[in-house]
Amino acid sequence: MESRIGFRNTKSIIFKGVIVFFAFVVTIPLIIVLLYIIKQGVTQVNWHFLVNVPAPVGEPGGGIANALVGSLIMVLMASIVAIPVGMLGGIYLSENPGTRLAYYSGLCVDILQGVPSIVVGIVIYFWVVKPIGFSAIAGSIALAIMMLPIVIRSTEQTLRLLPDSLKEAALSLGVPYHRVILKVIVPCGFAGILSGIMLSIARIIGETAPLLFTALGNSYLSANVVKPMESLPHLIFTYATSPYDDWHNLAWGASFILLLFVLTLNITTKLITRKWNIQL
């Protein structure tokens, strides 16, 4: 009996060892990728890199200014659409959980969350590009659609966690419903909602597929929203898959910058959630 117990204990210890190994081995690929990108990219980045557009093949120098500006503009435009719509949608879902509209709308949020980004891209091609052409607007709309589920769900979850007594106190003072929501409930849930917004931005800033057939790319620095516009991920895709070493270097630098943005947004979100102690 004793040896049997010993054997079982050993099995348990071995199992734990296997689990720990498999769990932590996953960190290796991430570290390798991050370190490699940093190594290849950090040497490319300087002021010159940030303010110039890509140089033609063979010419030295060049930078990613068009992609930086493009990403910024498109993320901004996407946010302007997705944040209000997403927050209002999330407010509706948290305030009216039993209605039919809430059921179907919630279902659609789940559906949107799972739609491959390339599918969003081709749909927007037909909705926006066919009428008004390849443009930053088309790209932004595709990105906005990808942002929506994240903003909606995080708004809904944050507001659900707020106590009812908050709403009651405001209503009993004769505050009308829309002001209760906008001036009491939303400000109290601000940290959670903000985190959701930041996570959604971190997500779309790295998305390439929705932009492939909508915003296309642009080798010139442009702020014209009805014309094609370059973006960081798209530039990386184009230049990484090209046969030229110069362009590869450009793509490394761009990857480094993109990674920086994404990591900063994610870490900031973590700090906010930790500080205000919210669950997302």
Add this chain to the structure above:
Amino acid sequence: MSDSISLPPEDATAGKEKMKLMKNKRLDLSYVQMKWESAFRGLLRTMSGILVLIVVGVLITLIVESMPSIKSLGIKYLWGKTWDPVNNIYGAYPFLIGTLLTSFTALIISVPFSYAIAIYLGEYNPKGWLSNFLKNTIELIAAVPSIIYGFWALFVLVPAVRTLEMKIGVAPYGVGIFSASLVLAVMIIPYAASLGTTLIRMVPSPLKEGAYALGATRFEVIRSVILPFTRSGLFAGVLLSLGRALGETMAVTVLIGNTSAIADKFKDMFFGPGNTMASVIANEFAEADHSVYLSALIELGLVLFLVTVVINLIGKRIITKFTNH
């Protein structure tokens, strides 16, 4: 106003006038507020309605734009083995194979790791700096954009795979289904891992304590109590990872080699280049110059849409059923 919180009956008429004015203002205000209230409620409903419209619109657009191909190619398109747009021959079979091979290979590779992470974070070490480190790392893996994975893999993984391929005697492309599957595996680990962690943490303590009280070892408690209890939820996690894998585009596009023909021998197919539904759309959408070509690609998008939606909804349904226990 400044001197009246409440008015005793005998008050100066000036104060009473002020009160009356304020009362009237408040009465008017309350009617204005009521109008804004209903407008706001309407706005909320409209926004939710917009969401439904978007999804319905996506579905309709996909169907409408696939119509030319559905009409002229019929259902045989889906298992046609030849993809030759130049000669107007379309067959989606290579892409179905490519998608299934990459996704399921990635799934098989990633599941042990996802489960290990879930068991570690859910059961062995739910709190503390080490578990936080692991949790943050996993979240970071999900945060890295897929094009960056693709780019890195193109320059680091592919040469390594090329060497491997030379060793085992297949054509040393480097790019192909194998490389794409490897990178995809890493990318989808976080999804099953974080879901699994949440589920394992939900196993009620009395259940586990009962087993320990009978003299079970940690491993036995995990095997006989925790895993059976969370089985359906863990399966849902696998489904969600699969949904993610099916829809992943950029990393796969960069690594898969963009070939629309399939080799005969499995070995060559697996280690050779190919295409998935997502990657062929990404690679050829811009070149599709005639309507059947374009709509054949859109039809692939439709299939992708339907499959990922169904998988995700099933997964979410399992999870809600599980958490409502």
Add this chain to the structure above:
Amino acid sequence: MEHTIVSSSKFNAWFGDNHVVKDVSIEIEKNQVIAVMGPSGCGKTTFLRCINRMHELIPGATAKGSMKLYDDEVYNMNPIYVRYKIGMVFQRPNPFPNLSIYDNVIAGYKLNGIKMPKADFDNIVEKSLTSSALWNEVKDSLHKKGTFLSGGQQQRLCIARAIAMEPEVILFDEPTSALDPISTSSVEQLFHELKENYTLIIVTHNMQQAARVSDKTAFFYMGELVEYDDTKQMFTAPSDARTQNYITGRFS
């Protein structure tokens, strides 16, 4: 009665199909403290919430009958206006956590977008906090958030917030049941001072509190208003057997 401020006649309320308030008729006089007591589930809180139309905010909740503020039917009035005139203090103190003490007191104005010169607001804040016996304790930290206050202080802040709107009636829903004895007595002390300027209707689970603070008491049982009388009379020689049983502790 000429001094009647709140009255109801054959008033009923439901949660869905659940009939919780049955044919309640009552006349409440101005500047009095009215206690409403009864065992759990007797409908006293629901009735209270019907007076300022908070009841209808719950999905599926309905009400029927006459409920008057002076001579005006409350259910024909604008509910927002009703809540200006009839304030409420809740069981758990619920000051707004994201607002300072100062802003909490005038929350009814600020959240409604009512603008006034700062001097007026300052005045209201001081008067309200004085009336709720909180001024001296917080006058130097008006611009801090109210979360550091004790339970009793937070509840008095909520009372000040209700007073600041200059209501005619203040409803209290078991206002001290979440407070410790010292805070409870400080709030009870307030009732006595407040009735000079307001009419207070207090739902309480605590018989002794009803006996201590009120002029008249209403006893609810199973949704009905069983008895409504001067407090002294109610507690020494009630007319209904059910009241007698409740007071003597046969059920609670």
